[in-house]
Amino acid sequence: MSGLNQRAYQRQVQQLSVMALGALVTLGGCTATPTATSEADTPGAVAISEDSLQVVTTFLPITQFTKAVAGDRAEVVQLLPTNTGPHDFQSKPSDVQAVANADVLIKNGLEVEFFLDSLIENAANSDLVTIDSSEDIVALASDGAHGEEDGHDDHGEDDGHGDHADEKGHDDHEDDDHGDHAEEGHDDHGEEVHAKGDGHDHGEFDPHIWLDPKRAVEQVENIRDGLIAADPEGEAEYTANAAAFITELQALDADITETLAPFGGQTFVVFHDFATYFAESYGLDAEILVGLPEENPSPDDVKRVMDTVQAKGLKTIMTEPQVGESSFKAIAQDLSIGVSEFDPLEVGASDAVEPDYYLTTMRQNAENLAASLEGSN
Numbered sequence: 001m002s003g004l005n006q007r008a009y010q011r012q013v014q015q016l017s018v019m020a021l022g023a024l025v026t027l028g029g030c031t032a033t034p035t036a037t038s039e040a041d042t043p044g045a046v047a048i049s050e051d052s053l054q055v056v057t058t059f060l061p062i063t064q065f066t067k068a069v070a071g072d073r074a075e076v077v078q079l080l081p082t083n084t085g086p087h088d089f090q091s092k093p094s095d096v097q098a099v100a101n102a103d104v105l106i107k108n109g110l111e112v113e114f115f116l117d118s119l120i121e122n123a124a125n126s127d128l129v130t131i132d133s134s135e136d137i138v139a140l141a142s143d144g145a146h147g148e149e150d151g152h153d154d155h156g157e158d159d160g161h162g163d164h165a166d167e168k169g170h171d172d173h174e175d176d177d178h179g180d181h182a183e184e185g186h187d188d189h190g191e192e193v194h195a196k197g198d199g200h201d202h203g204e205f206d207p208h209i210w211l212d213p214k215r216a217v218e219q220v221e222n223i224r225d226g227l228i229a230a231d232p233e234g235e236a237e238y239t240a241n242a243a244a245f246i247t248e249l250q251a252l253d254a255d256i257t258e259t260l261a262p263f264g265g266q267t268f269v270v271f272h273d274f275a276t277y278f279a280e281s282y283g284l285d286a287e288i289l290v291g292l293p294e295e296n297p298s299p300d301d302v303k304r305v306m307d308t309v310q311a312k313g314l315k316t317i318m319t320e321p322q323v324g325e326s327s328f329k330a331i332a333q334d335l336s337i338g339v340s341e342f343d344p345l346e347v348g349a350s351d352a353v354e355p356d357y358y359l360t361t362m363r364q365n366a367e368n369l370a371a372s373l374e375g376s377n
Contacts (some may be wrong), residue, residue: 053231056102058295059086060352061210061345062133062219066106068245068355069223073234074104083322085346086112087293093120099123100325106223108210109134111203126327133219139205140276142341189264211344212277213253213362217246246353252359255376256282256366263373269305269317271328274344278365293323293346302331309335320340 053074058061063078070076079098080089086108099105100123107113108131120128157194157368224242228235264283272293275286287308289297297305309317309331316338317330323338331341342365345358 017212028131030339034277052233053104053227054102055091055104055106057105058083058107058116059089059346060107061350061358062108062215062223063353064345065216065245066208066222066227066354066356067353069220069238069242071237071239071241073237074231082350083347085293086114087346089115090228093117095119096122099128100125102128104131104227106127106133106226108132108207108219110139110205110209111205112207129226129230131223131230133222133226134207134209134277135222136216137209137218137222139209140280142204142206142273156265157225175280206273208344209273210358211274212281213249213256213364214281215277216358217249220246220266238278244360248355248359252362253281255363259370260284263370263376266306266373266376267312267314267344268369268372269314270342271318271323274320275342275347276354289327293320297327304325306331306335309337313376315374315375316340318369318372320344322347338369338372342368 008250010341014229051229053070053073055070055076055077057078059068059078060081060082063076067076078100079095080086082327094258096119105116105120107116107126107130120130170324210219220242220301224238227238231238259280265285267285268279269287269289271289272287272295273291278284279286287305289301305317308314317332318340319325320341321343328339343354343361345361348357348361352359
């Protein structure tokens with residue numbers, strides 16, 4: 001029996017056990033008629049297919065990159081709803097089941113998926129392979145320490161393909177390096193459901209690496225290597241798919257470079273701190289209003305941004321989908337400037353999971369930014 005068929009058999013046994021338990025519960029409660037809900041209808045649940053690798057991704061950019069690499073070889077299901085970003089995610093029992101059913105879990109890493117430790121523990125999937133797409137990528141320090149680079153060499157020494165990342169010491173919470181983060185309201189193995197705004201903050205490194213196409217190439221390479229390790233029979237397909245998408249990412253990088261070349265050294269303003277990698281990659285500076293998208297700006301935050309806009313002669317500030325519009329519209333009205341949009345690709349519509357969505361959105365971001373910088377000092 002091949003590796004994929006063996007895993008499919010194990011999943012079928014697990015599913016039959018779950019179905020049997022559900023039948024007992026139904027028989028024990030005959031007063032209510034159960035509503036039929038298919039596996040595919042359950043948000044976060046992985047539909048079972050005997051002949052394909054079952055891959056769970058965390059949020060949009062990781063899904064886009066994974067689907068580009070996996071093609072038709074694997075079934076890729078995103079854990080988070082597409083309209084929910086990692087800062088706002090609240091896990092449910094169906095999410096635990098999704099991880100329990102999966103062969104592979106692929107994450108961004110760099111602590112943005114702070115909810116994964118408890119999900120993985122509760123899923124008790126001893127065969128789960130975890131791929132950290134940020135492995136060995138040069139990361140920037142978070143919390144405003146922009147420009148400080150770290151080769152991140154100790155991140156993912158297990159090659160990102162171990163059964164449980166928390167057993168390797170390089171998962172979304174590092175007990176030695178990021179203790180303050182855990183003290184801010186995220187017990188590594190505590191409550192299964194994490195409420196929005198529960199004190200989560202970025203860890204030691206800025207996690208928004210997917211917004212630099214150069215680093216996105218490295219993420220795709222990590223995902224390719226991880227899928228090959230989990231499914232060696234698919235090496236040729238994963239390699240060819242990754243190469244094709246990397247070519248598109250390199251073309252994207254060249255296009256953005258050309259679009260933004262006239263604005264080297266200029267400053268742009270965004271709502272939360274997602275744009276540092278993008279700014280660094282294209283010779284720009286990014287000013288932020290708040291640290292995390294769910295935060296409310298303080299009067300000092302607003303004054304700092306207004307001072308920057310006036311000092312730099314900015315004509316436009318950049319908001320993001322579903323976040324910060326009211327704050328930025330008020331600032332823009334006070335300063336008689338415009339509001340444009342930079343999409344950090346954390347949320348989107350249902351079609352946002354497709355790889356082309358990343359390419360299209362990043363080009364639109366560059367065009368919006370170039371238009372906003374036209375006429376600035």
